[in-house]
Amino acid sequence: MDQDETTAQLSLFGLEPEPEPEAPRRSPEPARIPEQRAAEVPLCPSCHREGSPPEQHARDIAQQWLEITAAGQIAVRRFCAACQPHFGLEFLACELCGLDLFLIGELAHEVASDRLPTVLLTWLAAEGWSPHPVLTCPSHAR
Ligand SMILES: [Zn+2]
Numbered sequence: 445m446d447q448d449e450t451t452a453q454l455s456l457f458g459l460e461p462e463p464e465p466e467a468p469r470r471s472p473e474p475a476r477i478p479e480q481r482a483a484e485v486p487l488c489p490s491c492h493r494e495g496s497p498p499e500q501h502a503r504d505i506a507q508q509w510l511e512i513t514a515a516g517q518i519a520v521r522r523f524c525a526a527c528q529p530h531f532g533l534e535f536l537a538c539e540l541c542g543l544d545l546f547l548i549g550e551l552a553h554e555v556a557s558d559r560l561p562t563v564l565l566t567w568l569a570a571e572g573w574s575p576h577p578v579l580t581c582p583s584h585a586r
Pocket residue numbers: 488489490491492493523524525526527528
């Protein structure tokens with residue numbers, strides 16, 4: 445009788461075999477990201493070089509450098525660490541957050557002499573900067 449009981453229990457457990465997990469309809473395709481380092485690292489608009497580390501390079505390129513063109517307009521230039529100007533610079537910075545604009549050439553000379561050319565004021569206003577009461581960036585201009 446012990447034997448019967450054991451058999452009964454075994455058959456009880458054996459009746460319902462573990463259901464096979466359903467095979468997934470489609471196998472998950474691993475997202476294949478083609479390795480395009482050149483696309484991830486933006487090239488410097490001025491010298492068309494990559495820089496490293498890429499994060500720093502991207503920050504360098506994001507910096508706006510302003511100059512006055514021959515036509516008397518404000519032009520935004522962008523440089524990497526390798527090709528950026530190292531002298532004759534001036535800076536305008538938001539009084540609240542320190543976000544700054546780099547000025548080069550004649551424009552730097554003007555600002556260094558405490559002059560803000562009208563074309564610069566116009567450009568700043570168009571970009572959302574406010575010169576009064578203190579210079580503030582687009583995020584902080586009222
Ligand atoms: Zn460069």
